Amino acid sequence: MTAGIVGYGAYVPRLRMSRQAIYDANAWFAPGLKSKAKDSRSLANWDEDATTMAVAAARDSLPVTHGAPSLKAVIFASTTFTFADRLNAGVIAAALNLDEKTDAIDIGSSRRAGLSALRQALSSSRGGEAPILVTAADLRRTRAASASEMEFGDAAATLLVGTQDVIAEPLGFGTVTVDFVDHFRQSGEEIDYVWEERWIRDEGLSKIAPRAAAAALADAGLSGADVDHFIFASSSKGMAAQVARGIGVPAEAVTEDLMGQIGDTGVGHGLLLLAGVLEVAKPGAVILSLEFGNGAEAIVWRTTDRIKTFKPRRGLADWLSRGVPETSYTRLLAYRGQLELEKGMRGELDKKTALTTLYRHRTTIMGLVAGRCRETGSVHFPPSRLSYDPRGAALDTQEPYFLADRRAHILSWSAEALSYHLSPPQHYGQIDFEGGGRILLEFTDVSPGDVETGTPMEAVFRVKDRDLNRGFTRYFWKATPVRGDHGGTH
Template identity: 60%
Template sequence: MTGIIGFGGYVPRARLSRRAIYEANSWFAPNLKGRAGGHRAMANWDEDPITMVVAAARDCLGEGDDRSHVEALYFASTTAPFADRLNAGVVAAALTLNESVEAYDAGGTRRAGLGIVNQALARVRGGGGPSLALASDLRKARMASPAEMEQGEAGAAILLGRDNVLAEHLASASVTVDFVDHFRQSGVEFDYNWEERWVRDEGVAKIVPRAVKAVLERAGLEASAVDYFIFPTTLARMDAQIAKSCGIAAEAVLSSLHDRIGDTCTAHALLLLAQVLETARPGATILVVEFGNGAEALLFRVTEAINSFNPRRGVSGWLDRGREELNYTKLLAFRGLIEIEKGMRGEQDKKTALSTLYRHRSAILGLVGGKCEVTGSVHFPPSRFSYDQQKPLLDTQRPYKMAEKKAQVLSWSAEKLSFYLAPPHHYGQLDFEGGGRVLMEFTDVQSGDVDTGTEMEMTFRIKDRDQLRDFTRYFWKAMPVAVGA
């Protein structure tokens, strides 16, 4: 039996009010009023598709240090940060996977998220070990556009394997048609969208049912056997229309979470799949479909093992941690659509020494410190020398993973003297469970969120961007465990 053996998701904390977007742009686009309900998930300035899938993968894999069972990693995104650097390689390093792991990027269509699930399943059926399918996007939209209202950001993770299968894979089907509902040329920031009625009537309504029919025939099931129908779409009531035309019960159609987080592109189908698996009953049949230059459809049946697995926080947990954001200009500033005055303190060069990054990749990308095997003390960054009990020791440190350890704030500061895109700039000394004291930057916090003794957890984020050479540098930051809970 092959199928899903783990799942997880991630939704950024900020939920931008669509009403705030409308009110800022109503002077120019009063027609947006009809779209002004609810919220859209808004990634922080230090988040991108890489950081969001790291969070989703950690949600899926749990808090354990040993992830050697993961043999392959596939990362789908239409907005991956690097065009010529293995984005999946950065993710693998952040997750401290073995360097023998297979890691590949995929993109070019929003159905790439379901596509990499098929690739992972094929690898597992061919004798490979557990394979991780990850998807995330962070798209830019022009001011006062419908896309600005509809889009959102999130990450999703599905682990595929043969042992302790939570949801058995029954069948897959693909339809590939060069139907262009939107496009974005290489080097261009914004999507160009075609007329909505044409997309609905000639694209979705005619192409998606073909994939649904094919996957049901391959599984030998009737449409009435589908218990959960997942079809992400921004077209109003289109999911219910497709279900009806295919013979799927109306009550099987799942909410797309559009009112809460918006449309998250490649991640959305996997995110909804991860959410429904949190509560799905054994024996339930789940049909997941995605439209994009054709259509992709996957069919799963939930097993009894579903009761033995819980994600670290789960999609529902991330949804509950949201905080409403009413400041529309933050979205523009975080996406680089308006230029913020940085002042002289923001002018320093941020060139990354790639040789140093490589030599210290475990510490920088994986937050791996050193633990002295003589005294048991923890050091970060790790080094050849340990200074304990007034006696220096040489070469006694062994790798010690710290990303999954909780920490408490020992001392902290919140200041506006240095340039920081989301002031005030919070940072402080953290004492880690099991040992280790590290000066770290805080993220996803507002004034009053932290104090001495506040429990913190680690999150993989953007440290800064080298604008001169177009290079993004990543590191770990701390955020309060109880934020938004």
């Protein structure tokens, strides 16, 4: 059986940073940015990073099972991994409650790492085995008053690769590996150094990328005229249309790049556009995915009749519709750690993480797994050996009870500005889960007036806090209001 795409998901943060606001704050220094001061770019919340966004996109692609999903492997592509020496894909596997026999792999060091990861999954997938989850995300820092600050955005995408119920099968591949350095970031640095735009466009994008696309079409036995959807993510305006003309792809096949809505989201952008195309593609559609980075890579796909049957929990279109405008430029800087705010004495708490405790309670902390007493039905969080409720006490009767995908609502809540919080006022409260379970959780992606007692909530995997003294990011689950018609939890 031929391996192909069997599912997809996406995630775009809620905030949409106004490019005009960025320009207004920097016009005194960089008036040349005026031409870029249009539309918006997505902005990750302070408690998001590449890992949390990848988890959100992965959950969007998986059915609600109230248990551990069955996956062969998790492959995480990024150029901005949170940890240089900790398996980031392993964090994702823990958040998804995957079996500890599941493979976890990080792939990076190139803008085309997303498509490379997808190709690796296709070659590794075997008939009768569980799917492989490929997820890609970036959260990049930029210098203030730079073109990159205007162009970059934050998002994630996931593709599931398997052999059962394939919705898009690969027809051909093309790879060109060239040490063409359009940008780079040395180890230990946080911000890319970018070369001259015209040279990148004329010598790199327009000459190297078409070679990979042409090779993939030839491998598939097709011509550009056969392509129904052409995906080429590039912040160079009009480049996708130019490459399409060069390889004979019809102009109407060029996919909207979303640069005006969310910006260039890095490694995950090509897969994000592919997830968006799969939402609307008809059976038998030919899709050409092309990515550029130290050469170029391309894959030709054809959708199957199964394309009609798969639906993500939300999907790219729904994530895009949830955006809210943001006009505070200092918020962008603060969220990226580029503006040091006064924390006050309440913000001086040492946030050292006990790694022994994290390991011993990893399922509870990373997967939001409670314990349900098989005798009384009561749900306990955190789980323990002792179950107690008015009906009596019992020992060693608790079984794993997965809370992350269950509907919930606010029992009681508070919003206060006394303690240090990067997005004041800090909202938190008691959350009751359907079927049992009550937890005091911090709220995220909320503004004053967004919540009240009884508000439907859902759990999201986020950064709990950052230990700046030791350089460790701690993750946990938070609650956010269910928005739109697609709550995503059951």
